[in-house]
Amino acid sequence: MNAGFQLALRREAGELQAHVTGANTRANTFGYWQAIAEALAAQPAGLLLLVDELEGPPLAIEDWRALVAELGPRLGRLRVAHVKPRGLGTVEHCMLSAIGSGLEAQVFADVLAAGLWLRYGQAPD
Secondary structure (H helix, E strand, O other): OOOOEEEEEEEEOOEEEEEEEEEOOHHHHHHHHHHHHHHHHHOOOOEEEEEEEEEOOOOOHHHHHHHHHHHHHHHOOOEEEEEOOOOOOOHHHHHHHHHHOOOEEEEEOOHHHHHHHHHHOOOOO
């Protein structure tokens, strides 16, 4: 695994849960998404709950677009709840690009709201 980030993956009833920590760099973000794509290729899941606790300045909007262009097609019809408890930064641009590429994605600051949306289609008010 890359020394710049740590990724823990867990499966639960058709859902892949991922927790990533480390430095918020383009290489780390592409690296952990690559690892998630490989895990999904090895054992498909329809839902992804991603808790992203990378630290540092947010990625550029162009980086998020490039990530979705590169890895989006490999993710299929995945429903993604991307949780950024340290602040959303520019991740909303990734979500918009993901939706444009056919994924169902939302960004959250809270794991509970993300889990509810992921499993039931809505977050609490």
